[in-house]
Amino acid sequence: MAIRxxxxxxxxxxxxxxxxxxxxxxxxxxxxEREVRAGTRALFLEKLAVVKxxxxxxxxxxxxxxxxxxxxxxxxxxxxxxxxAVGEAVKLVLRALELDIRTPIPDLHTxxxxxxxxxxxxxxxxxxxxxxEKRFTIHFVSNSKxxxxxxxxxxxxxxxxxxxxxxxxxxxxxxFVVRDAKGLAPEFEAxxxxxxxxxxxxxADKRPIYLRRGGYFEALxxxxxxxxxxxxxxxxxxxxxxxxxxxxxxxxxVHLVERLDPHPTYDYEKAAVxxxxxxxxxxxxRQVLDRI
Ligand SMILES: [Mg+2]
Numbered sequence: 001m002a003i004r005x006x007x008x009x010x011x012x013x014x015x016x017x018x019x020x021x022x023x024x025x026x027x028x029x030x031x032x033e034r035e036v037r038a039g040t041r042a043l044f045l046e047k048l049a050v051v052k053x054x055x056x057x058x059x060x061x062x063x064x065x066x067x068x069x070x071x072x073x074x075x076x077x078x079x080x081x082x083x084x085a086v087g088e089a090v091k092l093v094l095r096a097l098e099l100d101i102r103t104p105i106p107d108l109h110t111x112x113x114x115x116x117x118x119x120x121x122x123x124x125x126x127x128x129x130x131x132x133e134k135r136f137t138i139h140f141v142s143n144s145k146x147x148x149x150x151x152x153x154x155x156x157x158x159x160x161x162x163x164x165x166x167x168x169x170x171x172x173x174x175x176f177v178v179r180d181a182k183g184l185a186p187e188f189e190a191x192x193x194x195x196x197x198x199x200x201x202x203x204a205d206k207r208p209i210y211l212r213r214g215g216y217f218e219a220l221x222x223x224x225x226x227x228x229x230x231x232x233x234x235x236x237x238x239x240x241x242x243x244x245x246x247x248x249x250x251x252x253x254v255h256l257v258e259r260l261d262p263h264p265t266y267d268y269e270k271a272a273v274x275x276x277x278x279x280x281x282x283x284x285x286r287q288v289l290d291r292i
Contacts, residue, residue: 010142012238015118027112055079073178146171174215181214
């Protein structure tokens with residue numbers, strides 16, 4: 001099937017998270033020490049090491065103290081990137097300090113992410129330009145905020161008005177939320193509920209991948225006129241479970257962007273790509289251009 005749509009993840013797929021990972025962690029720890037409990041750097045680093053050792057079987061159970069959502073279905077490896085890793089480590093730190101995990105703590109992520117902003121990948125303008133030249137629709141679908149990605153794109157594509165206009169952004173897609181999709185046309189609803197709740201394949205023979213990401217599906221359904229367009233879509237992401245498992249199940253072509261140290265791609269992610277044969281590739285973002 002010919003590709004018509006290209007869907008890009010933002011963090012780690014189009015940005016060099018590996019360049020800022022340690023600065024981001026430092027910023028989070030400094031803020032935690034300043035606003036929650038001083039003298040906790042060593043404990044924080046110890047808990048990050050615990051998360052690293054337990055991942056990928058340990059999953060991202062997104063929660064924001066003090067909201068009541070303290071546990072959720074695991075949705076990505078807990079150490080897949082520094083953003084997820086810090087969030088999971090914080091819960092272990094709070095527990096070690098015998099603070100309730102619903103303890104109201106400030107948002108560590110947003111200011112730390114601003115302070116340690118990950119630069120765009122070097123090939124970003126080239127990739128977007130070629131996709132546009134070849135008349136693909138270009139969509140960012142990300143957990144990050146729409147306004148943030150729009151502002152980054154405005155800066156990146158300054159003076160390239162036609163290209164900038166062609167790039168659509170759907171932020172806060174909540175790919176990490178395992179929930180049912182809502183408000184869909186009947187054809188899409190049937191396709192969503194035909195997705196198995198969990199994958200047959202298990203991560204390290206333990207945890208399955210939970211496939212029904214309702215918010216992510218709704219964002220994709222907004223791009224597609226019919227479910228058949230799933231197979232005319234190339235999705236690029238850097239975390240198999242979060243970005244690619246569900247679209248691949250729906251028949252999309254996928255490109256897994258390689259994560260580098262300190263959060264390298266897991267072997268099971270590479271195996272999942274291999275199992276899809278020609279429908280999937282693995283490597284640098286630039287290699288997406290070989291697919292089109
Ligand atoms: Mg990502």
